[in-house]
Amino acid sequence: MRQMGLGLTDSVVTDVQVRVAGAQPDLAPGLEHCFLFDAVEDAYAVTGIEGRIPAWLRGSYYVNGPARFARGGLEYRHWLDGDGMVCALHFDGAGVRFANRFVGTRKLRDEQAAGAPVYRTFGTAFAGDRLRRNMMLEAPVNVSVYPYAGTLLAFGEQTLPVELDPVTLETRGEYDFHERLNEVSPFAAHAKFDAATGHMFNFGISYSANPSLQVYEFDGAGFLLSRRRIALPYAHSVHDFSMSPRYFVFFLSPLFLNMEKVMREQLPVFDAMAWKPEAGSRILLVPREANGTAISVETGSGYCLHMINCCEEGGRLAVDLIELDEPIYPQYQPVPDLFATAPGGRPVRYWIDPAAQRVLERIPMNYDRTPDFPSIDNSLLARPYDEFWMLGISPSGQTGRKFFDQLVRASWREGEAVDLYQTARGEYLGGEPVFIANPDAPGEAAVIVQHLKPHAGAVDYLLFDAFHLARGPLARLPLKHPVHPGFHASFKASA
Secondary structure, X not given: OOOOOOOOOXXXXXXXXXXXXXXXXXXXXXXXXXXXXXXXXXXXXXXOOEEOOOXXXXXXXXXXXXXOOEEOOEEOOOHHHOOEEEEEEEEOOOOEEEEEEEOOOHHHHHHHHHOOOOXXXXXXXXXXXXXXXXXXXXXXXXXXXXXXXXXXXXXOOOOOOEEEXXXXXXXXXXXXXXXXXXXXXXXXXXXEEOOXXXXXXXXXXXXXXXOEEEEEEEOOOOOEEEEEEEEOOOOEOOOOOXXXXXXXXXXXXXXXXXXXXXXXXXXXXXXXXXEOHHHOOEEEEEEOOOOOOOEEEEXXXXXXXXXXXXXXXXXXXXXXXXXXXXXXXXXXXXXXOOOOOOOOEEEEEEEEEOOOOEEEEEEEOOOOEOOEEEEOOHHHOOOOOOEEEEEEOOOOOOOOOOOOOEEEEEEOOOOEEXXXXXXXXXXXXXXXXXXXXXXXXOOOEEEEEEEEEHXXXXXXXXXXXXXXXXXXXXXXXXXXXXXXXOOOEEEEEOO
């Protein structure tokens, strides 16, 4: 692995964006009503459905996200601070049932018992706050949720997933993969799943004095098959990864996390991050073959939070990702005034020659509305593919709070966004758009996404023909009460 010398002064991530003084235009009217309310748990049959649900749609949709932003008089400042809540829609042909529950983490239990905040969060510290073993956050488990090994797992950052009942969403406890991992095992929130074998892959970053990347493989029953450690020159903040037939793929942005500051200076994680674009970005290729040597390829100075997919062709590797000009975390605060000065960004494909350890070509798309939450047909993970779906922010580039209001289908073959749904002003979209294929008709598929209507205090779920977004939703599934905008989502088809 090539080493890189920084020799740089600290530049904390909070200085990435220069805050504009004075009043800013409200580009997202009513956005406060999407965040600043008390979430309730419930379960019921969805009624008042508008439109048509495809007859072939059977299974369960899940989405996880932060849902409580205040406790005991303390208001959290960052979107990542809220306690995790999972929402589910169960489609059985006779109708649709909805359920939502908080993820029953140690953080949630202890703070409910105390009636006050107890643990430091990603973006908020307070007098007397606590860490897990005085070395890591007590995670709210609010990032993603995936069906796996006959159960349902909710994921947070740097922590074990939490097992939920797939129907009721009741918490069963931390999932330790048959006691092969423990509560301090570094474990990220973006697991990948091989549709053919049921195997799960994931990673974690050890933010010690000698930082390392750990890569895991589990079989379809939850047993650990392999755990590898790869030394890193610096403690990169990495949220997501991708994979191809031969490689695990990581985008190492020049965003560094100093956990010593979290532990010794009592800072939240957000304030212990440093953005150093002069250090440069690189793509790290970790061979899936156990004895292979990692390859580091320089890629400029961009930032990547989310990958899209990877595939191989004739010895070349396509690495597809959402590349932003700067880190996005500063835009997640203060709640609810998000994305006030959101950086530019776009989907980018890097063609890499692993043998020569260099980028052959960088192909950016023309869609630049600060896209995020990319989603593919998951049966095409690590395989050649063309289309993907994502959310975007139409007023990106303007100063003032804003939020996701576009659902986009993009094509690598066309090199651009080819289909788009735009919400009405003051309405927003939440949660990763999930692609659901008709198992009996190739080429027919649906996409589901959250739809927030703060002026009405309402939320529904929109179901689209995946290949005709601009026609509008096939169906609207209204909820009886609002829920918060989610992060990552998944779908489990019925057997």
